[in-house]
Amino acid sequence: MTFENSWLFPVIESIHVTGLAAFVGTIVLGDLHTLGAIPKVGPLTRWTHAGLAVMLATGAAMFFSDTSRYLHNPAFHVKFAILLVALAAHFTLRRRGTRFTAILSLILWSSVVVAARAIADFDV
C-alpha cells in the first residue's frame, strides 16, 4: 500500500486545508483591518503561526509522498513560486501595515490558494 493510496493522504490534505482556514483566514482579517474594512480583532498572531506550522508540516508530508507528481505539475510550480514571495512579504513588508502591503498580502495569498487548488486540475 503506497502512502498515496491509503486513507492517510486525504486526512493530511484535510488538516492542510484546516490549517489554511486558520493561517490565511487570520491574515485576511489583519489585512482587512489595515484597509479599514473591519474593526480591530485579535490577538491573531498565535493562530496565524499555528496555522503556518500545520500547513508547512502537512504540505511537506504531501510533497514528499510523491515528489514527481508535484515536480511535474505546472500549477505546483506557480504555487511554490508565489508562496515563496508571499512568505517573504509576510515577514517583511507586511509588518509596515500600510494599505499597499495589505492589498499585496491579500493578492499574494489568494493567488497561492487558487494555484494550490489548481494542482488537482493539472495532474498529468
Added chain:
Amino acid sequence: MFNPVLEVARFLQDTSLRLELSQSTWTVPIIGAIHVLTIAWFGGSILVPNSQLRRFRWIGLAILLCTGFLLFWSQPLRLYYSQFFRAKVLLLVLISLCAFLPSRFARLGFWGSLVLWAGVILASRGIAYR
C-alpha cells in the same frame, strides 16, 4: 418509497446546466477555487469570537453556500451517494444547531462548532476520493 432528496438530485442531474457545468473545462475548477478561497475568509472570522465580524462572517457563509450549491449541481447523483458528502451535510446541520444553544453554553458552542467545522473540511476532502 418516495425520497424527496433523491428526486431533487435526479432533477438536477437531468438539467442542461448540470451538463454544461460538468463538461466545461474551467467552470468547476474556478468555482472550486472560489469555494476554497472563501474557506480562508470564513475560517479566520469564526476563530475570532467578535460580534463585530458578524456581517463579514455572513458574507463568507453566503459565498460558500452559493458556490457549494453550484458544485453540487455539477454532480448531484454522485454526491447523493457519497458517504462523505452525507457526513458533511450532517455536520453542517449540527453546526447550525450550535447557533441555537442558550447563551450560557456560548463557550461550548464556540469550541463545538470549531471542531465540527474541522470535521466539515475533513469530510469535504474525502468527497474528492469517494
